[in-house]
Amino acid sequence: MATTEAFPESLKSLPQAPVTEPDFLHVSKGWKSWAFTLDHKRIGMMYLFGILFSLLLGGSFALLLRTELWSPGRTIVGPDTYNQFFTLHGAVMVFLVIIPGIPAALGNIIMPIQLGAPDVAFPRLNLASFYLWVSGAILLVLTIPFGGLDTGWTLYTPYSLETHTAVMVATMGVFLLGFSSIFTGLNFLVTIHKFRPQGMGWFQLPLNIWAIYGTAIMQVLATPVLGITVLLLTVERFAHIGIFDPTMGGDPVLFQHFFWFYSHPAVYIMIIPGMGVISELISTYARKPIFGYRFVAYSSLSLALLSFLVWGHHMFVSGQSRLANMVFSALTFTVGIPSAIKVFNWVATLYKGDIRLKTGMLYGLSFLLLFTIGGLTGLFLGILSVDVHLHDTYFVVAHFHYVMMGSTLVAFLGALHHWWPKFTGRMYNESLGRTCAIGVFIGFNTTFLPQFVMGARGMPRRYWDYDPQYQIFHQISTIGAFILGISLFIVVCYLMASFWTGAKAARNPWGGSSLEWQAPTPPTLYNFEKPPIVHELYNYDDLVEVAPDRWERLSDAPEYQGAVPVASGSKEHH
Amino acid sequence: MSDAGHDDHGHGDQSPFIQHHYDDAQHQFDSGKFGIWIFLAQEVLFFSALFVAYVLYRVHHGEIYSYAHKWLDVKYGAINTAVLIFSSLTAAWAVRAAQKNQKTLLIACLATTIACACGFLCIKYIEYSHKIHEHILFGRYFDPCVSPGGEELLTRKNMCPGSKGSVIWDAGSDKPTEGCFEASKLDLDTKLAGVQADCEVQIVKVDEKGKEQPGGTPVTNQCPDELLTILNGSEAGTGKELVKEAAPKFPCWRPAYQPQVCPDLTTPEQRNHGAGMKSQVGILVEFGDHEEREGIKIKAKCKDASAPKPMDALALSHEKPTEHVGERAIKPVHHISTHEEHEIESLGPPPEHTSMFLTIYFAMTGLHGVHVLVGIFVFIWLLIRAVKGQFTPDYFGPIDFAALYWHIVDLIWIFLFPLLYLIH
Numbered sequence: 001m002a003t004t005e006a007f008p009e010s011l012k013s014l015p016q017a018p019v020t021e022p023d024f025l026h027v028s029k030g031w032k033s034w035a036f037t038l039d040h041k042r043i044g045m046m047y048l049f050g051i052l053f054s055l056l057l058g059g060s061f062a063l064l065l066r067t068e069l070w071s072p073g074r075t076i077v078g079p080d081t082y083n084q085f086f087t088l089h090g091a092v093m094v095f096l097v098i099i100p101g102i103p104a105a106l107g108n109i110i111m112p113i114q115l116g117a118p119d120v121a122f123p124r125l126n127l128a129s130f131y132l133w134v135s136g137a138i139l140l141v142l143t144i145p146f147g148g149l150d151t152g153w154t155l156y157t158p159y160s161l162e163t164h165t166a167v168m169v170a171t172m173g174v175f176l177l178g179f180s181s182i183f184t185g186l187n188f189l190v191t192i193h194k195f196r197p198q199g200m201g202w203f204q205l206p207l208n209i210w211a212i213y214g215t216a217i218m219q220v221l222a223t224p225v226l227g228i229t230v231l232l233l234t235v236e237r238f239a240h241i242g243i244f245d246p247t248m249g250g251d252p253v254l255f256q257h258f259f260w261f262y263s264h265p266a267v268y269i270m271i272i273p274g275m276g277v278i279s280e281l282i283s284t285y286a287r288k289p290i291f292g293y294r295f296v297a298y299s300s301l302s303l304a305l306l307s308f309l310v311w312g313h314h315m316f317v318s319g320q321s322r323l324a325n326m327v328f329s330a331l332t333f334t335v336g337i338p339s340a341i342k343v344f345n346w347v348a349t350l351y352k353g354d355i356r357l358k359t360g361m362l363y364g365l366s367f368l369l370l371f372t373i374g375g376l377t378g379l380f381l382g383i384l385s386v387d388v389h390l391h392d393t394y395f396v397v398a399h400f401h402y403v404m405m406g407s408t409l410v411a412f413l414g415a416l417h418h419w420w421p422k423f424t425g426r427m428y429n430e431s432l433g434r435t436c437a438i439g440v441f442i443g444f445n446t447t448f449l450p451q452f453v454m455g456a457r458g459m460p461r462r463y464w465d466y467d468p469q470y471q472i473f474h475q476i477s478t479i480g481a482f483i484l485g486i487s488l489f490i491v492v493c494y495l496m497a498s499f500w501t502g503a504k505a506a507r508n509p510w511g512g513s514s515l516e517w518q519a520p521t522p523p524t525l526y527n528f529e530k531p532p533i534v535h536e537l538y539n540y541d542d543l544v545e546v547a548p549d550r551w552e553r554l555s556d557a558p559e560y561q562g563a564v565p566v567a568s569g570s571k572e573h574h
Numbered sequence: 575m576s577d578a579g580h581d582d583h584g585h586g587d588q589s590p591f592i593q594h595h596y597d598d599a600q601h602q603f604d605s606g607k608f609g610i611w612i613f614l615a616q617e618v619l620f621f622s623a624l625f626v627a628y629v630l631y632r633v634h635h636g637e638i639y640s641y642a643h644k645w646l647d648v649k650y651g652a653i654n655t656a657v658l659i660f661s662s663l664t665a666a667w668a669v670r671a672a673q674k675n676q677k678t679l680l681i682a683c684l685a686t687t688i689a690c691a692c693g694f695l696c697i698k699y700i701e702y703s704h705k706i707h708e709h710i711l712f713g714r715y716f717d718p719c720v721s722p723g724g725e726e727l728l729t730r731k732n733m734c735p736g737s738k739g740s741v742i743w744d745a746g747s748d749k750p751t752e753g754c755f756e757a758s759k760l761d762l763d764t765k766l767a768g769v770q771a772d773c774e775v776q777i778v779k780v781d782e783k784g785k786e787q788p789g790g791t792p793v794t795n796q797c798p799d800e801l802l803t804i805l806n807g808s809e810a811g812t813g814k815e816l817v818k819e820a821a822p823k824f825p826c827w828r829p830a831y832q833p834q835v836c837p838d839l840t841t842p843e844q845r846n847h848g849a850g851m852k853s854q855v856g857i858l859v860e861f862g863d864h865e866e867r868e869g870i871k872i873k874a875k876c877k878d879a880s881a882p883k884p885m886d887a888l889a890l891s892h893e894k895p896t897e898h899v900g901e902r903a904i905k906p907v908h909h910i911s912t913h914e915e916h917e918i919e920s921l922g923p924p925p926e927h928t929s930m931f932l933t934i935y936f937a938m939t940g941l942h943g944v945h946v947l948v949g950i951f952v953f954i955w956l957l958i959r960a961v962k963g964q965f966t967p968d969y970f971g972p973i974d975f976a977a978l979y980w981h982i983v984d985l986i987w988i989f990l991f992p993l994l995y996l997i998h
């Protein structure tokens with residue numbers, strides 16, 4: 001618990017910035033120093049800006065969709081254009097924003113520092129991953145001038161073999177993005193295994209790193225299947241090999257199996273890093289050790305494992321066997337267990353906590369609510385008979401937006417606000433931040449709660465037109481989407497503005513206990529000017545707020561040297 | 575690692591290739607080794623979808639595997655297996671040579687590995703080019719000129735190389751048809767055989783203006799035991815024989831490339847079902863070349879087949895019908911040994927969706943070939959570095975990692991060889 005007692009004044013005069021070395025933003029200059037950088041923080045920042053740009057692109061498509069759905073029939077575009085809008089919205093958001101969002105961008109920037117490492121294990125591979133991402137992103141965006149894409153992000157055969165839109169450009173893009181993801185996962189796995197400092201055992205790892213570790217396993221083991229699938233689809237498109245083409249004896253449902261064998265784990269590639277972030281946010285802003293550390297850590301791994309066993313629940317109506325349907329349905333419910341473990345542990349962490357409602361915490365609390373709704377509605381869809389009714393309706397749309405956006409994107413925003421001062425060295429406008437966090441929460445629920453209702457009443461997804469009885473829900477949803485869009489736009493604006501107008505950030509503005517808060521703000525090229533000391537994780541007793549948004553360790557005060565016990569790190573965390 | 579290590583930029587006496595963010599050479603090596611193992615796991619998953627597709631289609635269409643695998647030459651496959659296993663040995667040996675600082679041996683091992691990899695691809699090139707030549711290809715391009723047993727087949731596009739060719743003549747429109755037996759156009763349970771028996775087929779020579787030369791050669795049905803007609807005639811006006819021993823050599827009426835239309839005539843009910851089939855005649859003619867083919871016209875005149883001949887008159891159904899369920903439609907009438915059956919299975923037109931075997935064959939060996947090609951470039955890069963003397967006993971990681979990669983490429987081939995070449 002943070003102390004309100006008097007603290008030694010000497011803490012205030014502890015040095016705030018590295019005296020000897022320039023920070024990573026200023027260590028070298030010129031565009032080449034960024035384009036060819038091997039520094040994980042710079043690569044992560046390039047990812048971040050690419051992802052924020054993609055978010056604006058995907059978000060624009062979403063607003064166009066919602067505008068079209070304001071009234072039945074044609075509002076602004078025709079059905080063909082509408083099909084391209086929802087396809088590109090999905091493809092951009094999934095492949096360019098949500099999947100790389102936390103692991104590639106924030107994971108790259110924060111994870112090695114949190115680990116106390118000077119860099120990731122393979123910096124050149126890291127840069128290669130980034131350029132694979134850029135190439136894939138360019139190809140995905142190039143589908144627009146090359147005839148668009150109207151298959152839905154799922155690229156289901158046989159339609160994707162017949163359509164005249166730019167499927168091959170998109171599949172090549174997805175292939176490159178997949179390998180970007182694989183190499184990032186590989187890099188992180190090796191980094192976490194081989195770069196832990198002495199005294200940091202597996203159970204002294206921050207939960208964010210556990211989450212990134214689980215994610216990396218899935219990235220490495222699931223994404224190759226997507227790679228070969230889109231490769232086969234590409235070859236099928238130009239060489240007509242027939243593997244997914246029923247007219248030549250191929251099996252289009254096989255494509256669905258391959259696709260979901262990746263894309264179901266991909267759902268967890270998207271959500272687990274968000275869960276890792278939330279563990280950090282909840283604990284830091286509630287000033288309490290995370291409740292049930294080992295359970296939260298193991299639940300990340302078990303989610304990663306279970307994610308490989310439930311892909312068939314996307315295919316209950318595809319004609320797969322009844323036995324398969326029942327097995328997949330039963331396995332689907334097991335996913336609820338580790339998810340619930342996490343939620344209960346976060347709530348228990350909040351209990352009797354000294355909760356600080358900073359922007360990051362507002363996103364953290366939003367996540368708890370939205371993820372709970374998203375997760376529980378997933379159970380509806382796991383029930384076979386209910387799924388037959390709800391399959392391909394707005395209920396599904398609402399469900400996965402609660403998980404993908406309400407949870408992952410909200411966690412991404414929370415992480416962005418939590419670590420923004422650390423890697424930019426600047427504070428953003430806190431009151432704008434809180435307002436927008438509330439705006440995102442209200443806008444999001446206004447958009448997607450009505451979709452549950454109209455989905456349950458039978459409104460099919462991906463339809464350009466609808467019966468007038470659904471209009472009121474569509475209109476509420478569209479209003480919500482604009483609240484959400486405007487809030488997100490303001491977030492991007494004030495974050496960018498902070499580069500010029502933000503106050504200089506302290507080394508530890510939120511009182512975090514993990515290693516990244518020991519690094520200079522912004523960190524130096526190899527992250528630490530002196531080897532970091534591994535304190536007991538999620539123990540906040542030693543931390544005091546010496547000034548607004550500036551925390552120091554009591555044990556760092558000259559007069560307290562040796563007086564306050566410092567966990568060596570070898571002690572197992574409870 | 576306890577030290578972020580950025581005050582020790584030179585890493586002492588270590589190899590200059592030890593990167594700055596590692597503690598020491600061992601740390602770099604361990605990280606690389608762990609990384610390459612994860613990469614190999616990724617490779618296994620990358621190939622896994624193809625193996626799943628292989629199993630799936632084999633379970634559902636075992637007959638196409640037992641038919642089509644005979645197109646593959648076990649001899650070439652076996653040589654390639656030996657070549658790859660040997661190159662894996664030299665790759666592993668290269669690691670040892672680098673550890674022991676034996677530069678000459680290292681260079682020799684790397685060069686041998688590259689040579690073996692190139693040899694592998696050369697043999698693959700021979701195999702592929704043969705298949706491309708004979709149109710033994712995947713999906714839409716599957717239009718084989720010869721069966722696995724070496725017979726010429728009726729083909730769809732009539733583009734087979736050399737002097738062989740075939741024409742499917744639509745007697746109704748008096749034109750060659752390109753997509754000859756289309757299921758949608760033919761009711762194949764009808765009396766294909768009866769109709770064909772009632773057709774009169776002639777080969778005539780035409781001049782440049784398309785005018786028929788006199789003296790067309792009649793074509794007779796000479797299929798002794800089976801259903802239909804392959805012509806046996808002599809070139810019009812010359813007396814020169816066009817097709818020698820064509821009738822016994824080629825199976826009679828069996829659609830060659832689009833087996834979904836292959837009539838299942840194993841039971842009398844099937845043979846007697848339906849009527850009205852007419853006007854499609856399959857005729858295989860041997861031509862000199864394309865120009866000669868231009869000058870040939872095949873005339874077919876079929877009687878209305880609304881009253882077909884009773885099928886039982888045709889000597890076909892000496893075997894129990896149930897034995898043929900799910901198998902190829904037409905079986906020889908006499909009893910045959912298992913060995914003969916294997917021989918015969920590779921004769922005749924392919925069963926339905928045989929192209930799927932070729933799809934899987936080309937996808938698996940093609941992706942494997944790309945990996946071999948990548949391996950060649952990696953080993954050339956290593957060879958250059960070895961010649962420059964950059965590898966030392968405390969820095970040989972790249973050779974170790976490349977050798978591990980090479981082993982998995984080898985291992986995948988060791989699975990592919992039996993699964994594609996050695997099955998029955």
